[in-house]
Amino acid sequence: MSMWFKRVDIGEIEKAKRALPHYFSILKGDEEPNFFQAKKVSVEFDEGASLEELWQLHKKGMELLREGEFKENPEKSLLDLKVIIANKILEKCELCEIKCGVNRKESIGYCRVRESLIASDFLHLGEEPELVPSYTIFFSGCNFRCVFCQNWDISQQRVGVHYSPEEVGIKIGVAYARGAKNVNFVGGEPTPNLPFILDVLRHVKVPIPVLWNSNMYMSEEAMELLDGVVDVYLGDFKWGNDKCAIKNSKAPRYWETVTRNFLLAKDHYKAELLIRHLVIPNHLECCTRPILRWIGENLGRDVRVNVMFQYHPDYRARGEKELNRTLNYEEMLKAAEFVKEFGFKNTMVG
Template identity: 70%
Template sequence: MWRGRFYRYEPGRARKALPRYFSILAGEVEPIFFNARKVAVSFSEDAPLDDLWSAHAEGMDRLEDNDLTEVPEKSLLDLKAFIANRILESCTLCEIKCRVDRRKSIGYCRVRESLVASDFLHYGEEPELVPSYTVFFSGCNFRCVFCQNWDISQYRVGIEHPPEFMALKIEEAFRRGARNVNFVGGEPTPNLPFILETLRHVTVPIPVVWNSNMYMSEETMRLLDGVVDVYLADFKWGNNVCAKKYSGVSRYWEVVTRNFLLARKHLGAEFLIRHLVIPGHLECCTRPILKWIAENLGKDVRVNVMFQYRPEYRADRHPEINRELKEDEMQKASEMVEKLGFRNALVG
């Protein structure tokens, strides 16, 4: 049977993989966006984007040096939010880079203004995250044929909240016991300007979880540095052919592995990487993904190899994935995790 020692949740493993996250929960350190808000920067709203990026680089240097000011006139977090909003004029937040003026029109992601489809204390995430205040945005830059959230990822649904009100909702969730704020979708990337604007107003020390397909542009990765505490990162495909066929995206492997390597360098950031095992895709996807993680991110990284696949949405158009996993596929995936030597993995 595939249910072995990696399947059970052991708090010590989670703490070993996510030490800073647990330090935030214990009140020993603050979430990283708190520090970004204490970094003084100088910028003009009329400045060219290149000049704003130069100011951003200087601010990041101050953040790394822990050069903080309690209440700066303009902060690094302010600058990040301003740059993100400027990018909307010709949107390149994700690697699709549709360059739509999203202040006026809907992008490839089906997002113009950020719409919150639902938000609640979620108890179905990994044990170390729950209860997680999960903010589900509508819209996505992927077109996964088996999407379990297709009703929000592929349609414009939800409520438009002012950032100040969203910040109040986060603070209320924190008072109700939320261990983190978990930005998800759909996909959070098209909603980065709204998220950064919201965090400017959040006053409680809540960790930020970025629950993403990791298909962001390099510009977005720069803006996330100094904001995200935990990348709850989805690593779907082990090659570009499968990614194009089932998720409709090009250069998947190059983009996502690049972003994992960039995120590894982000100040204070940690990983919890999810891989949903797809029927018939163990050799082409599961094995190369797990091998790459072990070789590039290490065997102590928190990995969740998930067996929850079910054929939803348009999976019936692809007979090869229009089924649930077989017992031997679960067994084989579990053996891959063990043979690669992951020390802090969840499987099941």
């Protein structure tokens, strides 16, 4: 077996520490999670103001955050403002790049989400070694239609339990007390649930890092709201071109959207990146190679990347000729060679 294949050992933790210093500083207690600091930025606003006016105040609030202008227990905070803006966006939803425009306070959007439903939540031990145990919250609904989705039973259906933001805030506190290293918002897809998640964080009292476990198909407006809240973007980079993305995930403008969002995330307040790429059969040259090349050239060779071999033909993939099998050894070896070719330093492979 190639030395480039993934080994879960102390070496992986050392790679993670090099790539994710802010995250590890939070774990040590040397830094606060970003949402704690967003709570300390005082912003005066009128909830009845126009969205344009609120965005202007948000811009000023983000400037105060970056300047370190904090106040303990302000009457209204930057995080409170983010909640108000996110809920106004719901009235004509543009949280993801589909921009279906549905009033999601009254109807189900393209993502199949109206009110946020939690399909499951637990201490996850199957994530990257630096993340476990991870308190993982699975929301139902998704803005993609991946033909091989392993979570299709929650991503393509409305299932789960509706909790109040206060209740989920308490659950996060309990998970932290049980040893959770982070809170991991996933799905489905967390993006349609952004207003709810921001509201949840208003009620979290423990200094737990926030992971945004996403397909990275958010709108620019959603990315602005995430700035100053997310500690680690656990971003999925699936497709190396729009043709594959449309065919297999029904995601128009995929390459433009996802590359834009990774570049935005790179510049977000204290945010770090952990990028997952699931290697897909017959998509090495069209997807794996261009994705890894782009990451290396635009995000750097020190970024934490997990090149994954866990593809399985779930959901409707058995009916797709090019997707109806697992990876073969030659494909695994080629993916590992790409990692070496592009000079990544903190990558997991396997």
